[in-house]
Amino acid sequence: MRFAFIVHPLSDLTLRFFAVRALKGGVLKTPPGQGHIHAYDHSMVGSITHFKTITSDLGPVCSGHVVGIPTLLPQLLADQEKAVEMMTVAAREHARDADIIGLGAACAVVGLRGEALAGVLDRPVTTGNSLTCWAAAETVNLVMKILALEPGFRQRILVVGLPGTIAEALVGVLAARGLPVEVYARRFPKPLERRLSRIESQARCKIKRWTDLDQAVAAKGVIVGAGSLGGELVDANLRSGTVIIDVAQPLDTSLEQRRREDLIVLEGELVSMPAASGVGWLSFWTTLYNATIGQGFQRVFACLAEPMVLCLEGRVESFSLGRKLDPERVEELGEIAKRHGFGVRDLYTGRREVLPDELVEFVAIPWLP
Amino acid sequence: MKSYTPDRVFEIVQDCFVEALGVDDDEVTLKAKVIDDLGAESLDFLDIVFRLERAFDIKVPRGDVERQTQELLEGEPYEIEGVLTERALEEIRKVMPEVDPEALRPGLKTKDIGNLFIVETFYNICLKLLEEKGALTV
Numbered sequence: 001m002r003f004a005f006i007v008h009p010l011s012d013l014t015l016r017f018f019a020v021r022a023l024k025g026g027v028l029k030t031p032p033g034q035g036h037i038h039a040y041d042h043s044m045v046g047s048i049t050h051f052k053t054i055t056s057d058l059g060p061v062c063s064g065h066v067v068g069i070p071t072l073l074p075q076l077l078a079d080q081e082k083a084v085e086m087m088t089v090a091a092r093e094h095a096r097d098a099d100i101i102g103l104g105a106a107c108a109v110v111g112l113r114g115e116a117l118a119g120v121l122d123r124p125v126t127t128g129n130s131l132t133c134w135a136a137a138e139t140v141n142l143v144m145k146i147l148a149l150e151p152g153f154r155q156r157i158l159v160v161g162l163p164g165t166i167a168e169a170l171v172g173v174l175a176a177r178g179l180p181v182e183v184y185a186r187r188f189p190k191p192l193e194r195r196l197s198r199i200e201s202q203a204r205c206k207i208k209r210w211t212d213l214d215q216a217v218a219a220k221g222v223i224v225g226a227g228s229l230g231g232e233l234v235d236a237n238l239r240s241g242t243v244i245i246d247v248a249q250p251l252d253t254s255l256e257q258r259r260r261e262d263l264i265v266l267e268g269e270l271v272s273m274p275a276a277s278g279v280g281w282l283s284f285w286t287t288l289y290n291a292t293i294g295q296g297f298q299r300v301f302a303c304l305a306e307p308m309v310l311c312l313e314g315r316v317e318s319f320s321l322g323r324k325l326d327p328e329r330v331e332e333l334g335e336i337a338k339r340h341g342f343g344v345r346d347l348y349t350g351r352r353e354v355l356p357d358e359l360v361e362f363v364a365i366p367w368l369p
Numbered sequence: 370m371k372s373y374t375p376d377r378v379f380e381i382v383q384d385c386f387v388e389a390l391g392v393d394d395d396e397v398t399l400k401a402k403v404i405d406d407l408g409a410e411s412l413d414f415l416d417i418v419f420r421l422e423r424a425f426d427i428k429v430p431r432g433d434v435e436r437q438t439q440e441l442l443e444g445e446p447y448e449i450e451g452v453l454t455e456r457a458l459e460e461i462r463k464v465m466p467e468v469d470p471e472a473l474r475p476g477l478k479t480k481d482i483g484n485l486f487i488v489e490t491f492y493n494i495c496l497k498l499l500e501e502k503g504a505l506t507v
Contacts, residue, residue: 077415077431078431079428080415080418080419080422081419081422109412109415110415110419111419112416112419112420113412113416116419162410163408163409163410164410164412165412187404187405189404189405189406189407189408190396190406190408191390191391191392191396191407191408192408228410228411228412229411229412323389323390323391323413323416324391
């Protein structure tokens with residue numbers, strides 16, 4: 001089976017990369033910003049890279065490619081109808097052979113989070129939110145496991161980013177796994193309260209609510225940033241020795257926070273590929289694409305892995321679509337992903353691997369309050 | 370061209386909120402605060418606008434409150450270090466008469482304007498755009 005993954009450039013650099021791949025000469029001379037590359041130019045939609053062979057640990061094989069639209073985030077948000085039109089062109093003209101369409105970054109946000117595109121295509125569309133949420137939960141699990149015996153570490157997970165779709169579903173998943181989860185939101189209006197109460201009654205637990213961000217992040221433990229538009233932790237007074245898992249795209253932490261030596265900010269959306277995939281899926285452009293967007297060797301963002309998993313399972317359906325994200329379905333897809341060999345096996349900060357010993361040593365440092 | 374009465378406009382606006390946020394229709398009153406009462410997050414605003422645009426075949430301009438306020442300010446500063454100026458607050462009261470004036474107090478940050486939005490804000494925008502295209506029946 002084949003998948004296609006529609007993405008937009010996250011920066012000027014990726015816009016130029018997309019433009020070069022669409023073989024439009026002269027674009028490298030354009031000034032920063034949308035420049036001379038028209039945001040809604042159909043001729044600038046094109047294939048960015050191919051994933052030639054992805055081999056499941058169970059045997060099945062799939063392949064796919066990434067299709068880029070030349071529309072930066074502000075333009076995507078400014079005219080959602082045009083954004084949907086660009087994605088429709090990408091799917092119809094550049095992904096004819098794909099059995100399922102995955103959506104990356106803000107492509108998964110505009111047009112009712114995939115629903116508008118799914119409404120005009122005759123193939124399933126998936127936003128990748130389910131596997132993203134699962135990857136975040138698995139990263140939390142791995143960190144908790146590594147630090148379980150550390151006396152200086154407090155077994156407590158604070159989720160920031162509610163009432164965002166992924167943040168809410170993540171709370172549901174972590175609570176159902178029996179993990180000690182707490183939440184921060186600026187406010188807890190009735191609809192959010194209803195949903196949290198439902199999670200509490202299903203998981204038979206009590207979820208502590210915080211409305212003061214500085215107080216919320218002050219207690220030790222793991223903080224998970226899962227905001228919908230990023231920047232949720234930028235104003236937080238993060239204390240030395242804090243372990244953060246940043247799931248958001250754009251990220252919830254600032255560059256300054258990620259550079260601080262007294263914090264560890266872990267990637268929360270990366271999953272490892274099945275070992276059997278080996279190097280068969282790599283090409284020059286894939287390697288360059290991975291480097292440009294922050295994926296590494298044998299690692300992909302979970303939103304990209306979602307259509308891969310669905311293809312390998314032979315279950316091409318609109319798995320994640322719209323606002324609602326059901327924790328049980330998140331776990332269901334995660335189990336499928338695991339069977340095929342996807343998983344969160346290592347921790348990364350930026351593009352560097354964080355070894356378990358390093359994490360243990362970091363937490364053991366007697367940081368000054 | 371299809372035309373709408375104000376009552377019909379409200380019904381459609383209400384439906385859009387119900388579908389976008391998964392709330393009950395009796396919660397979507399004109400005075401309901403979109404974030405505080407209905408629990409919307411930033412991305413929900415995109416969903417709501419998209420639904421309204423499709424339902425009425427209109428184009429809701431982004432950043433319209435700021436644009437209209439800037440016009441009224443005639444070159445005076447709109448914000449200083451992310452905080453709205455007192456003059457800007459005065460003008461926003463004119464641009465968004467439906468908003469509780471108490472909520473427009475000094476110190477309000479530009480990024481928090483979305484917190485002021487009530488269902489009536491969207492209803493008024495739709496009425497205005499429909500009137501401009503001659504699709505409003507009074």
